[in-house]
Amino acid sequence: MRVLGIESTAHTASVGVIDETARVVASATDMYRPEQGGIHPREAANHHADLFPDLLETALSQSGTDVSDIEAIAFSQGPGLGPCLRAGATVARMLSLTWGRPLIPVNHCVAHLEIARVLSGFDDPVLLYASGGNTQVVAYAHGRYRVLGETLDIGVGNFLDKLALGMGASFPGGPAIERWAREGRHVHDLPYSVHGMDVSFSGLLTAAKTLQARGVSKEDLSLSVESHAYAMLCEVAERAIAHLGARELVLGGGVACNQRLRRMVEEMARARGVRTFAPPPSLCVDNGAMIAWTGILAKGAGQEIDVSRSGVLPRQRTDQVEATWRVRTRSAVSPE
């Protein structure tokens, strides 16, 4: 079985095709990069609408299969920016109607967890999801994925992007901060904002900008913000593991591409005897393949919807989705 997945929650338009063994048979992605400042939702949506025809063609030719091999169309229904979500949903509906294939709605955050779960072979991992717009600790309980902790303001990636913009980098800023941080020598004190299971980054952003205005070097500032922000993420992930008695932890989201975050998480988990896994960068960032994979799971559990009921849900919460495939089977690789 092959399913085609469409991703367009924010800056990335992506089409992926995956099979029932979780082999990515095609992946075509393009990221909207604003000329100035952060993401403008309407401009990002226009980018996606312009790019989807080419991405679709590329994905279909990469997969080397006939359209008839594609059994369903999955799409990111939420959460995300309304105009961007609608651009992807429109393509998904059109393909579903034209090819006569079922339409499967997918929650974007759940998809990050499911792709990491299948690639790791772990059965029941906790997810540390660190992306531009979202920062959450997620785990499965009683039929749904539950958000155990999250950011109370901006996502960690958003925080890095905003700071990097002021330091002369373009969007996305996380990779620039990572490069500068490698050359950093001194860690300056910054706010450390952990509130129970939640984190916040706006105070850290203000304090980091103050340090920058005082002339702290890019290198030291980057090292300082990475050290603080990633320690906060490790702390809430560790607390989730401790409370749940979890044995497995996976990473997801664009910030999970960061080598320092990966190392810090691994170190924390190793000390607890917990196994960790981070997908390759192409499957950490937003991508259509993870949507397609979650589509395979959801389809196996009968979660298709009619086009007339397929409106996007920009504020959809992770725990609003019934993970009925988890109830039917706890196997990581077999959706049926």
Ligand code: AMP
């Ligand atoms: P996503 O929203 O999951 O596609 O991830 C995009 C976010 O990941 C942006 O905020 C990027 O700045 C951030 N990001 C990407 N690569 C890195 C990296 N190597 N280190 C830190 N953040 C990163």
Ligand code: MG
């Ligand atoms: Mg994401």
